[in-house]
Amino acid sequence: LSIQHGDSGPAPRELPPAVGLLLSMALMNVLLYLCLDRLVTAPRSPTAHPGRCPPGHFSMGQAATCSPWLSCEQLRAEVRPLKRVGEGAVKTVFLSEWKERKVALSRLTRPEVRDDFLHGLRMLQALQSEHVVTLVGYCEDDDTILTEYHPLGSLGNLEATLNLAKYRSLNTWQHRLQLALGYVAILDFLHRSPLGTLVMCDSSDLPKTLSQYLLTANFSIVLNDLDALPLVNRSSGALVKCGHRELRGDFVAPEQLWPFGEDVPFQDDLMPAYDEKSDIWKIPDVSSFLLGHVEGSDMVRFHLFDIHKACKSQVPAERPTAQAVLDTYQKVLNLLRDTATSQTREML
Numbered sequence: 001l002s003i004q005h006g007d008s009g010p011a012p013r014e015l016p017p018a019v020g021l022l023l024s025m026a027l028m029n030v031l032l033y034l035c036l037d038r039l040v041t042a043p044r045s046p047t048a049h050p051g052r053c054p055p056g057h058f059s060m061g062q063a064a065t066c067s068p069w070l071s072c073e074q075l076r077a078e079v080r081p082l083k084r085v086g087e088g089a090v091k092t093v094f095l096s097e098w099k100e101r102k103v104a105l106s107r108l109t110r111p112e113v114r115d116d117f118l119h120g121l122r123m124l125q126a127l128q129s130e131h132v133v134t135l136v137g138y139c140e141d142d143d144t145i146l147t148e149y150h151p152l153g154s155l156g157n158l159e160a161t162l163n164l165a166k167y168r169s170l171n172t173w174q175h176r177l178q179l180a181l182g183y184v185a186i187l188d189f190l191h192r193s194p195l196g197t198l199v200m201c202d203s204s205d206l207p208k209t210l211s212q213y214l215l216t217a218n219f220s221i222v223l224n225d226l227d228a229l230p231l232v233n234r235s236s237g238a239l240v241k242c243g244h245r246e247l248r249g250d251f252v253a254p255e256q257l258w259p260f261g262e263d264v265p266f267q268d269d270l271m272p273a274y275d276e277k278s279d280i281w282k283i284p285d286v287s288s289f290l291l292g293h294v295e296g297s298d299m300v301r302f303h304l305f306d307i308h309k310a311c312k313s314q315v316p317a318e319r320p321t322a323q324a325v326l327d328t329y330q331k332v333l334n335l336l337r338d339t340a341t342s343q344t345r346e347m348l
């Protein structure tokens with residue numbers, strides 16, 4: 001805002017008080033407008049680590065340097081378990097301390113599931129990225145894995161976390177849609193991973209699915225449990241099955257259900273295999289949980305209606321790819337942000 005004075009003629013010494021008041025009000029408006037514009041449209045910085053560490057190395061939190069994954073010796077000598085924070089079928093997880101930093105130490109629960117544990121470790125090693133929890137070290141001899149600790153815990157705690165006074169300001173449709181974007185971005189990453197097309201199998205119901213992801217302090221999502229990520233190979237025609245037991249319910253994709261009726265008992269070797277489109281079927285349910293019930297979330301649901309309908313196609317091949325869903329989510333986020341910004345402008 002600049003006030004042009006003519007070069008000729010003396011500038012007035014004093015403005016009449018009313019003009020001064022008007023000018024300062026105009027200035028305030030412009031400032032407010034600029035601030036709101038920033039608030040509403042500033043892109044949330046994705047937790048991108050610009051130059052991620054080379055293979056076999058990690059960096060945690062704000063640290064700029066990369067260190068090699070901890071060895072068995074370091075793990076045994078330097079890591080102190082403090083308290084148990086989680087337990088699943090495969091791992092018991094302890095909040096632990098390493099060099100005055102918080103880490104998560106996972107121990108194998110029982111030898112029968114060691115193959116899953118090791119598969120999870122291989123995947124963790126191979127898939128380190130902004131979408132996956134940071135591996136800090138491991139010791140196969142002791143069946144232990146060390147990862148970055150995320151105090152907000154599993155995505156299943158989202159509602160409880162957003163109810164804490166500290167995080168209540170994040171309980172908006174913008175932040176919640178951003179989480180849904182992060183979730184679909186992880187599926188997109190798995191479906192086009194460096195190892196090939198991986199299916200997120202540990203997802204037989206909503207709570208189970210949510211428990212595989214962690215909420216970071218930055219309010220982004222990382223995949224934590226990589227124990228069940230079988231590979232689809234299109235060129236060899238190899239499809240997958242999520243486990244060897246019968247799956248039931250509406251949450252899993254129709255092709256994951258036993259197709260031969262109640263009268264024929266389930267038999268694993270008769271169960272047809274399927275592909276990564278079973279993950280796409282589940283997107284609307286997970287996203288709906290992430291969007292929750294805050295002001296604006298129904299408006300977001302309305303804009304996602306068509307893409308979610310396509311995700312629920314009975315025929316897997318007719319469902320969109322994770323990439324296509326992600327593109328649509330991004331468009332909806334941009335559109336609604338622009339609308340919110342211009343509405344705020346009109347109010348001024």
Ligand SMILES: Nc1ncnc2c1ncn2[C@@H]1O[C@H](COP(=O)(O)OP(=O)(O)OP(=O)(O)O)[C@@H](O)[C@H]1O
Binds near residue numbers: 151214
């Ligand atoms: N790095 C971490 N930071 C904070 N909490 C964690 C971390 N890792 C695991 N947890 C907690 O521990 C729980 C169990 O961990 P995890 O899912 O790895 O175990 P699991 O035995 O593989 O589970 P499942 O039965 O699904 O296979 C998680 O749901 C989460 O609540």
Ligand SMILES: *[C@@H]1O[C@H](CO)[C@@H](O)[C@H](O)[C@H]1NC(C)=O
Binds near residue numbers: 061
């Ligand atoms: C959170 O984001 C900041 C910068 O945006 C980054 O420095 C920090 O490492 C991130 N923390 C986590 C836990 O991802």
Ligand SMILES: *[C@@H]1O[C@H](CO)[C@@H](O)[C@H](O)[C@H]1NC(C)=O
Binds near residue numbers: 197233234235236
């Ligand atoms: C897929 O199968 C083909 C043929 O068996 C094989 O050559 C290729 O390496 C496999 N791809 C992946 C990603 O495993």
